[in-house]
Amino acid sequence: MYYKPVIVLVGRPNVGKSTLFNRFTKSKDALVANFSGLTRDRIYGDGTFGNHEFIIIDTGGFEPSSKDQMYVKVANQTNQAILEADIVIFLVDGKDGLCSTDYDIANFLRKLSITNILLVVNKSEGKNISAMASEFHELGFGSPFLISASHGDGVGLLIESIFESKLNFIDYKNDDVLQNDNLDRKIRLSIVGQPNVGKSTLINSMLGEERLITFDSPGTTRDSINVDFGFLDRSYVLIDTAGLRRRSRVSDYIEKFSVVKTLQSIEKSNVVLLLLDANIGISDQDARIASYILESGKAIVIAINKWDSISVDSRSTVEKEFKRKLHFLSFANMHFISALRKTNIKRLLFSVNDAYDAAFAKLPTPKVTRALLNAIKQQPPPKKGIFVPKLRYAHQGGHNPPVIVIHGNCLTNIQDSYIRYLESCFRREFKLSGTPLRIEFKSSKNPYV
Structure with a gap:
């Protein structure tokens, strides 16, 4: 199974995490899911460096031993980001040297039994390399990487070291399987949306059976990550939006709506089905995910679920409101469905076929x-x-x-x-x-x- 690696930046305040994040995303405004009120929490971005692609998470300034309520919230958010990640970059400040907070963070990471931790010394330009390396050896994470996030020194070596490791992920740009995935003519379909919007019900309606697929419960035992099914003469592979890594330690901490899982499912898809709740409307998270789908270039179909719960008199107004807020996806077909009552499911799949055919169309x-x-x-x-x-x-x-x-x-x-x-x-x-x-x-x- 294939997915982009998830890299999280952890460190005390003002060590240069945001600078490194901006270098990876190549834009100060290249944010995927900066939730309202969570700037001090975590920011998700689509990172690239050379031929490598990955998901990068920037966290707030981390002070594990602080009793201040703001830093307690930052600690919770940082903890969740760490549990979602494949690689933890522990960033320290080469200019200021070691401080007590660095030791606190090191002890915090050790308690989580995280194995893939890279110690990175930022602001190391013009410093004595050997002296600096020996100083930060005290943290107990091996030889540190010396970089300058603002100038880019050493950043390339850091990324190459990550992708040369023997972790269970691949480089998307260099993977022939994904590049030629359309050759097997199976439509790789992912269904993304917030919890309780009806993803599992829709999947059961598509499959024609009561098959329990819990998308937003990390660690749940399932017999399959990808589900094959057919409709008329077309074959599909349903991408599990619950993510690929089932870690028992995640289930107690991770939030129900995981941005990382959604981004990974989008990356592995040919067509993305954005599922929304007719009763709730479009949240900030929905709009950001829709924007990410557009930026990723994936084909998209929009489904407004629980349409049967909207009164007939209100449907015209609700429909206009959805189309107004998603005007930037005007090229995508929008369907008003009831996953529970199985209404308009066939039309939905026809639109999935049309979107796939258009995405791979050959234009003489x-x-x-x-x-x-x-x-x-x-x-x-x-x-x-x-x-x-x-x-x-x-x-x-x-x-x-x-x-x-x-x-x-x-x-x-x-x-x-x-x-x-x-x-x-x-x-x-x-x-x-x-x-x-x-x-x-x-x-x-x-x-x-």
Whole structure:
């Protein structure tokens, strides 16, 4: 089974955890699940470094021995993040040296019996390496890695060491199995949503049997992580959104709605089914997960469950509200279902098929270019200043999601509104329903060609 490794950053306040987090996510605002009121708790991001991809968790400043209520809450959140992680990066400050809080954190980690702990000394630029290494040896976690999060020194060696370890995870970008996963023609489907939204009920309705699949109870014994099933002439693999690692010690601490599990299930999917509760509406967590699905490029279908519990008079208003809040997913089919009564389940699966087919659609170059020229004929690109963009031809540059590459001149001046117009034209021409569509531009170096 495949999943991105989960790396958590732990350390006392002001040792550079957020700086390292921002370096891994390559953007200060590249946050996946920064829950309201939890900035002092933990922040999830999609990390990349070189050819490696991983989920990175930034935690608040950790002071285990503090009695202050704020730090007690930080300790609880840090504890939960550690229990979700594959690797713990214990970050210390090379400029300030060891302090009592570092020893407290070291003792806390040892009590949890965590084995995959890497001691990392930040702010080590310009320091005596041997003297610094010997000082931090006292913490008892072996030879430390010396880095500078702000300048990037030593960060590459740290990541390479993590991926060279013999842990049970793989590198997504270098994995041929995942890259060619569509070859077996089984649709890898994950159902994501908050607890009690009806995921297990929907799964039982799809499978046609009462099969107990508890998605949000870590450590529960199950006979299968992936579930195979069929509908008409299509085969599916249902991805277990409860995550891949079943650790007995997690069940007592981990929160019911786990962002890490959801992100992992999205990464392993061809199509993501976002399940929402008609009675509750869209929470901040739902909106962030929907945004992450969009950024990941996965095909998506939206299902509003418990529709039978909404009065007939209110349904029109509720439907408009859902569509308004999820306007950025307007390309995705939205279904109003009742998992318990099995209403609209078939239509839901038809949309899953359409989204998968669109994500892996092959777009012939002549047809793509013809669609581009027809779009230009109906509405030419507006010029910006003295520059007039010239779009000459287009071809497909990838799939899952589909990528269309447009060649021409002065393409850097094309406005966002016109890109959205082109996207709608391509979607309409090739019936690309349920999948994100990305458009790339390549300008010729010769302005006269």
